[in-house]
Amino acid sequence: MRAAVCVFPGSNCDRDASHAIREATGVVAPLVWHTDVARVRADLWVLPGGFSYGDYLRAGALAALSPAIDAMRRHVNEGGLLLGICNGFQILVEAGFLPGAFQSNDVLHFTARDVFLRVARTSSPFLSLYREGEVIELPIAHGEGSYQMGDDEASRLGATHHVALQYCDGAGRVQPEANPNGSVDGIAAVTDATGRVLGMMPHPERNAEPLFGTADGQRIFQGALGTVRRGVGRGA
């Protein structure tokens, strides 16, 4: 059972992701420079948060052209798990792993705070340890986090991709007042059709230890690596 974190120039949550994976699962996830990805085999790859290539052009746009992305495509095709957090989610969208696009937050500035999230789907290795409809708490920290989908993409929802997490209030109600950035339908995370690719704007690694409160983020990593252990992923 192996996990690894891909480091692009400007990634800044790479160490955090590795730290949280170790705290939550005991797995040591090495940091791998983006041009070296093809040489490292892992069951779970994480594209971490940060400002890859300084967010120049568009968040995630330049990292999506890295040789790491071809390696990730092979990894997913071979049954591997891929998690994009924050900037990693933006890269997954730019690279076409997941549909949609990001705009600046509707408040027009970077926003860092805790949010409530409703678990919309559990049939993904990453979400297998949550209950459907469960309300969890994770921090967000982004400037371009307003997730949007075209009508054509929205119409394929359920076939090509699934909503995984939605911004909600403490009681689990998905409503505009609880939406921190103007994302359509309060979408905070989506998976591909298989559930093996997850992109999420909130940071599970920032709430994966009891010190930080609920430690709700732990189960993302535990679910992913636990599932690998049970033979769903390539590592079996």
Next chain:
Amino acid sequence: MAPEATQAGLSEEEWAVLVRGLGRQPRPAEALMAGVLWSEHCSYKHSKTTLRSFPTAGGRVAVGPGENAGVLDIGGGMLLAAKIESHNHPSAVEPFQGAATGMGGIMRDVLSAGARPIAFLDALFFGPPGEATDDWLAHGIVAGVAHYGNCVGVATVGGLTRFDEAYARTPLVNALCIGIAPMDGLLRSSAGPVGSKLLLIGAATGRDGVAGAAFASRETSQDEATRPQVQIGDPFQGKLLVETVLELAEKGLICSLGDLGAAGITSAAAEMAARAGRGVRIDLSAVPLRENGMTAAEILLSETQERMLACVRVEDEKAALAICARWGLPAAVIGTVTEEPTFHASLDGAVACAMPIAVLSGGAPLSALSEMGGQRTPAAPPKDILAAVMDLVGSAAFPSRRQVFEHFDDRVGLRTAVGPGGEAALLRVWEASATVAATVTARPRLVAADAFSGAAETVLEALRRLAAVGARPIGITDCLNFGDPDDAAVASDFVGAVRGIAQVATVLSVPVIGGNVSFYNGRPGQPILPTPVVGMIGLVDPAIDVAALRRAKAEGSLFLLGRAEGGMAKGLPPGPDVDAEARLAEEVIGLLAEGVAGFVKTIGHGGLLAAALGLAADSRTGLRLVTPEGADRSGVWCGEGGPRYLFAAPQGAEERLRHAAGRAGCEMWRLGTIGGDAVLIDGERAATVENLVARRGARLWGTGVRA
């Protein structure tokens, strides 16, 4: 006076000293280099003498003032580097880039020590909200702090934001950076052995910010002509620079390191040479340039951001360049360390500079400032408590600062145990099995009333803030923001404030490990308030349960520990009673360690009234408050300063709180109970919870977007 002197910003006396030191007329570049290195910003010529009264050694100090950042030993084989610096003048002209480059500059200072930057705190002072120019400045500065800090991946974990007429159109931007390094990873700026190479790493050099340091040594005019002197920050390059430099350091490829901040190559290379008693020979044609036709002086003085100068041994040159290339950063060997203590620089074979290092970096004539006696300006005490409540709740001091710090990534790095909004920030340093506490404090109105006592109170407030999170201070870094030092009243305030900080630091045995002086703040004839900002670093008592501290809620009863009344009742801050403060702080830490009370608030700006009303708003609860018997109501609720803490604790904790206060030679009063839908003071309804919550949530600035 020689026209070259005026052009270089040198006084007649300084010009004479320069000519005497060289034994000849200076070359054009030499005059400009001396002009910048001898400027107030670089040479501290007005403040150096006064600052000598700070205690700077002992305790955990590994590196004291003078290096790029002060360094403390935090145990467990780990070092902590910290420094605070101002970026006031650039931020007044171009708020976004001024603030952004301020963050970058202080981060590189910490990086210069070989430390990985892990946290920022900032102290921001703006004119009152509502005026277009001041709102533009405030917006730009907050956005600039966010832009750099968020992108570079260093958490902004605390700070303060103040509004006062005195900062109208002359905002202050002070940023503190904290970094950590393993004991054997400490780097210094002293040049390596003779023959070793000077490696310039980072962004290509352009004309931006040529002689910016001289600019910061004048009073600001919002003049279009000064705009090009503000540099442009690129946090992406800054992040690459951090990783590159730390990898070079980890692999042992660097003998010394310096940041290219004010005065660029000139100051970094001169400092390296001066500290080693050696010289440098620089080939300016080797410097990667962004623009054509730059003169030698422009290359030597450019303040292009995101650059550092490393000294590497000849045999390590190739390996070092390969690491820079892998991170995608331009790097070039631009010179060598020489035996002869001369700053030698040439461009395309033509000598531009050949100055003795001693003249360049130690030559500025110093002037001592003096304190005038009896310069005290009492503030008017409040007339009536309920009127004071109205004033406070309606003022810009009351709304939550969440709307400021929400712009900042406060968690990246996973070290933030307590972030912005706490009494002090708490950072886990698992490498040392330690929790570091950090806070910044400023009491400019008190300093204006009495510089000595006001500055002393500023340090003591920091001490109390650390105590309130269970931490003991280990070091101070200070940023002294004042007006024109040639104004006798400004000079007197400066000397008095330094005396206040020095006395408290000395009695507490907490060293001042570095900092920054910023003069010439204000518009002509209108200096800012004297604004010493104190950054204090501490270590949390290992017996403290940090997770419990995070969870603590205001429940039960309210108690006041220390003294019934704060100072300022007579319009002046109280004289510092450092021994009483230290004893009480120790008792507060003890109470937290025993778990007697988890919820402690210090009493700062706005007095007990602000502390209590803030608590009511944040906890969405009413309070029934009673003035301690026999005490002066105004002194109790509106007084500021002195050893005082507000505790929320179960009723049963009363005796233990009383004993703790008694052991410290202080007293304790039960102030009232928590609950209800309004704040009552001596039975009078001061404010409803609904109103307090609404005012706490009020926007400081209209955003024109979503409220």
